[in-house]
Amino acid sequence: MLSLIVILPFLSAFIMGVVYLGDTKKKRYLFYTLIGVGIPAISTVLSFIFGIQLLGGSEPIHHTLFQWISIGDFNIEIAFMADRLSVVMISFITFIGTLIHIYAAGYMKEDEGYGKFFAYFNLFMGSMLLLVLADNPIMMFVGWELVGLSSYLLIGFYHKESSNITAANKAFILNRVGDFGFIMAISLLFISLEGSGFTFESIKANISMIDHETLTLIGILLFVGAMGKSAQIPLYVWLPDAMAGPTPVSALIHAATMVTAGVYMVARYSFIYIEIPDVGLFIASIGAASALFAAIIASYQSDIKKILAYSTMSQLGYMFMAVGLGAYSSGIFHVFTHAFFKALLFMGAGAVIIALHHEQNIFKMGGLKKELKLVYITMFIATLAISGIPPFAGFFSKDAILITAFASEHYILWSIGSLTAMLTAFYMFRLLFTVFHSQPTQRKKLHALPATMTTPLVILAFGSATVGFLGANEAYGGNSWINTFLALPDRALNISHATEYMLGGLNVFLGLLGMGLAYKLFAQEAQEAKEDSLFRKVVIHKFYIDEIYGFFILKPLLVLSDFIAKVMDPKIFDGFIYLNVWGYRKAAVLFNRLQNGKVRYYALYILIGVSVMSYYLILKLKVMS
Amino acid sequence: MLEISIFTILATFMLGGSIAMISNKQTLFSAFGFLVAMIGLAGMFALLDSRFLAIAQIMVSVGAVVVLSMLTILTVNAKNENLPDEPHKYKWILFSSFLVLPFTLLMYKSTTALYQSFSSMEAISSKVVGKLLFSEWVLPFEIVSILLLAAMVGAVVIARKERRKKERRKSKERP
C-alpha cells in the first residue's frame, strides 16, 4: 500500500506520456485531467490514511518492493519507509500538490502540450514522494535526481524560446554541481560504515562507528547537495531563471516542494548533524546570509515571479537557519507553513498574469483590487502570513526560528533574521500594493479566470490562516504539537515566556514597520526602481553574481574546451594517429621495394633466413668450442 | 702422401674452377671454369674408389652437360651489350659469402662429427654397381629412365620454334 503512493504517479506519468506521444496534436482534455489530477488525489488520500495510522501511535511503516543491487556488502532494496517525518512531508506535498494540479488544469487549458505537461507534473510528484519516502540514502538520491530531471523538463516546457532552455540547463547543471557533493557524502558514509547495512535506521544505529572528522566531512558534503537543490549561496542563481517555466511549475516545484528537499534531507540526517554542531552553525550562517541577500535583491525587482523566487530563497534561508541551529522540527514546521502561503502567492500571481494577458511586470499592473477581488483577498492573507503577522501561519513558524537563534546565543544570526523579516514584509507588501492598489495602467479587458484556478486559492488561504496553530509554542497557548509529533532530536532551549513574548512582539513590530513603509512608498503611485545610485545599480543587477560566475567560471571552462577542441585534439591525439599512419606508409613503401619479383632476391631472403638460423644453431650447439 | 697431394691438386682445380665460374662476366669463360670443376670432381670420385662413378661423371656431366651448355651459350650468342650488366657483382658475392659462412661451418661440423675414418673396402667397380642397380635399386633406376624420357620430350616441346601459329595468322590476313 505504501509503495502505491509513489508508484501511482509514476505509472500515470508513463501512461499519459505514451498516450501523448501517440498523437501529439489531439486534445484529450478530459482524459488527461482525470488521470493527471485524479492520481495525485488518490495519493493524497493514501498519505492521509498513513498519517492517521501514525497519529494513532503506530511504529514507522516499512514496505520493501524488491532487492535492487546486491554486491558484497552493498545491498540496496527498493524500499519505502513512512515514519513521522515522512508522513508530515507527504501529507502536505500531496495535498498542496493536488490543489496545484487542479489549478494547472485551468491555467494550462489553452496550451497544446497539455498532456505532456501533466505527464511531467506527475513524474515530478512521483519523484518527490520517492525522495521523501525513501528507506535508504541511495533511493533518496534516486528521487533527488529524478526531481532535478522533472524540474529541468518543466522549466523548459515552453521549449520554443531558447532562453527557457538555457534556464532549464542552468537549473540542471547547478543541481548537478550540488549532487557531486551529495554523492561524495553518500560514498563516504558507505565506506565508513563498513558493511553494516545501509538504510536510514541502520545508519542511525551505527553512527558511533564513524569518527568525528569523517562525520564533519559528510555533513558538509551533504549540505553542498542541499545548496544546489535548495538554492542557497553560492548555488542559487538558477532559481530566478527557473521562473521561465509555467506558473504552476513555479508554484509546486520552486516554492512548495522541490526546493525544500534540502531542508528535509538535513532533518532526515539529523542523527548526523547533532554530532557536528559546528557544521550546523555553518549551515545556519549560509542560510541567514542567503535570506538577507535575497531579501535585498527582491526589494528592487520588477517581475512578479522573480520577486516571489527571491522570496522563496529567503524563506529557505530561514529554514536552514533553523535546522543548522538544531531546531529540526521548527525548520520542518516552517517548510510546512511556507508551502501553503508560497503556493498561494504563486498561484495568485499566475491568476494576475493570466488576467492581464501574460503581463509580468508589476509596474504595469495596478489597481486590480476591485476587478480581481478574490485573488486580492487570498493574496493579502498570504502576504500577511509571510510577513509574520499573527494569527496567520508564518508568524508561529518564523517566530520559532528566531527564538531558537536568540536562545542559543547566536545574536548575529538573530539580528540578520529579524532584519530580513522586516525586509520580507517590505517587499511582499510592495508587491501587493503595487499590483492591487496603485494607479492602474492603460490596459485591455481582463481575461476571465476559471473556477479551477480560484478554488485552490481559497483553500490555501484558509490553510495559511490556520495551520500555524499546529506548531504554536506553549507561550501562545499551543502545545508545540508538531514538534512532539515529529520527535526529532531538537536542541533543548531555555527561554522564559517573557522573553518569548518580547521577541514575538518585536517580530510583529518589524512586520508592521515593513508594511507601513511599503504602503507609504507604493500604495498611491508605484514607480519602478531606477538605477540612480551605485548601490541601486548593483542591487538591481542582482549584485552581478551571474556575470561574476560567467567570467570566473564559465569563461575559463570555455577557453579550456576551445583549447582542447582546436589544439589538443587535432594536433596531439589526431597527430599521434597520423604519425602512426605515416609510419605504416613508410614501412609499406619499404616492404614494397623488397618484393620486386626477382627470384634472385627471394633466394637471397631464404639465404638470410638460413644464415640466421645457422648462426643461432652454432651458438646454441657450441660447435666452435 | 701420394693421395693427399693428388687430393690437393684436384681440390685446387675444383675450387679455382668454381670461383672462376661465378665471378666471370663472359658466359663462355664461366662455362670453362665449370668444365674444369667437373673434371676435378671426376678425379675425386676416382680417388674415393668409385671408379664407375668417375667414368659416368666424365661421360655425362662433362661430355653431355657441359658440352650442351656450351652449345646453347654459343647458340644464344649474346653480344657483350646484351649481357646483363651487373654493377655490384663483387659486393653481392662478398655479402652472400658472408651469409653462407655459418651454414658451411654447420654442415662441415655436422658431417665430421659423425664419421672420422674411412673403412677399408674394395673399389666399387662396374660389376658391383651393376648388381646393385638391378637388384636393390631397380625401382629408382626405372623411374629415372622415365624421367629422362619425359625430360627429352619436354625439351623438344619447349625449344621448338612456333611456326604454325604464325603461318595461320598470315593466311588469315591475306584474303
Added chain:
Amino acid sequence: MSPQLFFLLASILFSIGLVGLVSRKNLFVLYMSIELMLSSVNLLLATFSKVLGDAGGSVIALLIIAVIAAEAALFLAMTVHIYRNNRTVDSDHFDKLREEAHNA
C-alpha cells in the same frame, strides 16, 4: 687421408654454388651454380659410400647424375625459348611476380 677433407671440400663447393645462385644475374651462370650444388652433394655421397663401406651411395650418385642430365636438357631448352622471346638472359628482367605499386 681422412673423410674430413672431403667433407670440407663438399661444404665449400656447396656454398660457392649458393653464392653464385644468389649473386649472378646471368641465366647460364645461375644454371651452372645449381649444377655445382648438385655435384657437391654427389661428392658427399661418394665419401659416405667409402666411409660406410656400402656401394649403395655410389649407385645413388649415379642416378643423380642421370637427373642432372635431364635437368640440363630442360633448363637449356627453356633458356633458348626465353631468349627468343625476350632477347635477354638477364634473370632480373622477369619480375612479373611482383605486384604493381599503387600510388599511396
